[in-house]
Amino acid sequence: MTRTASIVGIIVNPNAGKDIRRLVTPATHTSDVTKVGIVRRAIVAAFESGASKVLLMPDNHRLAERASDGIKGDIEVLDMPLSGSRFDTITAAHLFCQAQVGAVIALGGDGTSRDVAIGWPDAPLIAISTGTNNVFPSAIDGTSAGAAAAFVASGAVCLSVVGRRSKKVVIKIDDRDKSLDDLALVDLAFINSMFVGARAVRDPHTVHAVIACVATPASTGLSSIAGRIHPVGRWETGGVFVRLGAGGRKVRVPLAPGSFTTMEIxxxxxxxxxxxxxxxxxxMLAFDGERDLPVSEFGTVTAHIETTGPLLIDVERTLVLAAQALMFDETARHISEENHVY
Structure with a gap:
C-alpha cells in the first residue's frame, strides 16, 4: 500500500472527561495537562515512525498548539472555524478525509468517537479514552498510538491487516414532515425526559429502552444495562434491545463511574x-450516553445494527508486525519499501 504522503491526524476533545458527572459521581477528571502530554507523545512517536506530516484539530483551549510547541517536523493546525462544540470534531474528521490522512488518533470518550465517525465514516481510527464512559475507545499510551498511526499512514503496515471494521447502530428518525439519519457506536437510548441540559443521562428512572451494539459487563454507562443482562462483545455480530420497566429482573448497574443504581428489566x-x-x-434520544435529539409524539425511530463503523486500528498488532519486520532498527528509521508489511 503506497501513499504519496504519510499524514497522521490528531483530534483532542477539550471537553471530554469534564462533564457534570464529575460533580455527582467519582468519575475521573481528565485535565488539559494530561491531554497535552498524550498528544505530544503521539506527535513525537509519529515522526519517529515515519510520518511525513501531522495535522491537528484546533480548539478553544489551544491544546494542539501547546502539545506541538517546540517539536521539529511538518505540523499543521487545521484552519477551521471553532464552535466549542462536538461539531469541531465532526468538521476536523471531514477535513482529515479530504486531506487523505492515513490514520486518525482521537482523544475523548464514546461521543468523540461517534463524532469522528459522522465526519468520516470510514476513518482509520485509534480511539484513546479520555472521556467518561469509555466503551468504544481504549486506554492506549500516546507513544504507542503515534507509532502505530505512522506505520499505517505510511503503508509500512497495511491497514487491511491491522484495521478491523467496527459496528454501529444505524438510526432513522421520521417525525412529522422531517426524516433524519444518525448513528451510535455503542448504544442508542430512549429517555422519558425532553430536557437536554448537560446531555449526560443521570436519572435511571427516565431510561425507557436501550439498543446496544457493544454491551459488556465491564462497561460503564447506558450500555452496562445490556452488558449485565445480555453481553455482546465488540467483535460479535448484532446486538441487544432492552426495555426497562416493572415485572422482570432487577439489576444493579453503574450508569456513571463509581455510581450504582437498580434497573428493572x-x-x-x-x-x-x-x-x-x-x-x-x-x-429524547441519547446517542452513546448523551441526550441530543427530541422526538415528538408523532415520531418513529427505526434502528438496526451493522458492521460499517470506523476501521479500528489494532495498535499492539501493528507494533508487533513492525518489530517482526525490523522497523524499529536504526537502519529502518525512514521505513524503506522492502520493510513494508502487507
Whole structure:
C-alpha cells in the first residue's frame, strides 16, 4: 500500500472527561495537562515512525498548539472555524478525509468517537479514552498510538491487516414532515425526559429502552444495562434491545463511574445483524450516553445494527508486525519499501 504522503491526524476533545458527572459521581477528571502530554507523545512517536506530516484539530483551549510547541517536523493546525462544540470534531474528521490522512488518533470518550465517525465514516481510527464512559475507545499510551498511526499512514503496515471494521447502530428518525439519519457506536437510548441540559443521562428512572451494539459487563454507562443482562462483545455480530420497566429482573448497574443504581428489566431481545426495531412516540434520544435529539409524539425511530463503523486500528498488532519486520532498527528509521508489511 503506497501513499504519496504519510499524514497522521490528531483530534483532542477539550471537553471530554469534564462533564457534570464529575460533580455527582467519582468519575475521573481528565485535565488539559494530561491531554497535552498524550498528544505530544503521539506527535513525537509519529515522526519517529515515519510520518511525513501531522495535522491537528484546533480548539478553544489551544491544546494542539501547546502539545506541538517546540517539536521539529511538518505540523499543521487545521484552519477551521471553532464552535466549542462536538461539531469541531465532526468538521476536523471531514477535513482529515479530504486531506487523505492515513490514520486518525482521537482523544475523548464514546461521543468523540461517534463524532469522528459522522465526519468520516470510514476513518482509520485509534480511539484513546479520555472521556467518561469509555466503551468504544481504549486506554492506549500516546507513544504507542503515534507509532502505530505512522506505520499505517505510511503503508509500512497495511491497514487491511491491522484495521478491523467496527459496528454501529444505524438510526432513522421520521417525525412529522422531517426524516433524519444518525448513528451510535455503542448504544442508542430512549429517555422519558425532553430536557437536554448537560446531555449526560443521570436519572435511571427516565431510561425507557436501550439498543446496544457493544454491551459488556465491564462497561460503564447506558450500555452496562445490556452488558449485565445480555453481553455482546465488540467483535460479535448484532446486538441487544432492552426495555426497562416493572415485572422482570432487577439489576444493579453503574450508569456513571463509581455510581450504582437498580434497573428493572421488562424485556430483553437479541438483535441480529441488520434486524430492524422501531419505537414510536415522544422521547429524547441519547446517542452513546448523551441526550441530543427530541422526538415528538408523532415520531418513529427505526434502528438496526451493522458492521460499517470506523476501521479500528489494532495498535499492539501493528507494533508487533513492525518489530517482526525490523522497523524499529536504526537502519529502518525512514521505513524503506522492502520493510513494508502487507
Amino acid at each position: 421488562a424485556e430483553v431481545r437479541p438483535l441480529g445483524e441488520g434486524e430492524k426495531i422501531s419505537l414510536s412516540g415522544k422521547t
